[in-house]
Amino acid sequence: MVGASVLLLFEKPTDILKDVEWNTIFFFIGLFIIIGGVEASGGIKLMAEWILKITQGSQIATSMLILWASGIISGVIDNIPYTATMSPMLIEIQKSMGVDYTIPLWWCLSLGACLGGNMTMIGAAANVIVSENSAKFGYPIKFMQFMKYGLIVVGISLVISTAYIYLIYLK
Numbered sequence: 050m051v052g053a054s055v056l057l058l059f060e061k062p063t064d065i066l067k068d069v070e071w072n073t074i075f076f077f078i079g080l081f082i083i084i085g086g087v088e089a090s091g092g093i094k095l096m097a098e099w100i101l102k103i104t105q106g107s108q109i110a111t112s113m114l115i116l117w118a119s120g121i122i123s124g125v126i127d128n129i130p131y132t133a134t135m136s137p138m139l140i141e142i143q144k145s146m147g148v149d150y151t152i153p154l155w156w157c158l159s160l161g162a163c164l165g166g167n168m169t170m171i172g173a174a175a176n177v178i179v180s181e182n183s184a185k186f187g188y189p190i191k192f193m194q195f196m197k198y199g200l201i202v203v204g205i206s207l208v209i210s211t212a213y214i215y216l217i218y219l220k
Contacts, residue, residue, distance in 0.1 A: 119161025124168025
């Protein structure tokens with residue numbers, strides 16, 4: 050805040066506000082509002098119960114479901130709000146299954162969400178910012194062009210992550 054205040058002494062506020070990436074800010078505001086609603090409505094607890102039900106409590110199945118679902122979903126929605134949504138869900142799973150059960154799940158969420166964000170331009174905050182700035186300077190990146198390479202990168206990354214999680218935590 051001190052740095053921003055000093056900056057305001059030397060710059061016009063209208064010039065500063067003109068350079069703010071408003072589209073990006075409102076994109077994230079909207080996503081966090083939706084996630085807050087899902088958590089407040091009890092949707093997170095229902096998701097945790099559903100995951101344990103379909104995997105029948107198997108740590109391997111739950112880990113792989115979270116890894117791959119995180120990788121795919123994080124490519125479609127931004128990985129930051131996705132992770133913010135899934136973290137409370139893992140805490141719910143931890144309450145019923147214990148800490149040892151959820152250790153690989155945290156790694157699956159981390160790897161899946163981080164790597165899955167590479168699938169599309171909206172999958173990660175960095176992708177959104179870079180694509181907007183690239184277009185602003187006359188070098189637009191087409192969504193499908195980005196996704197064509199992103200799918201390959203994410204697929205390879207998730208296969209490697211699957212092997213890593215299995216060998217380190219589940220074997």
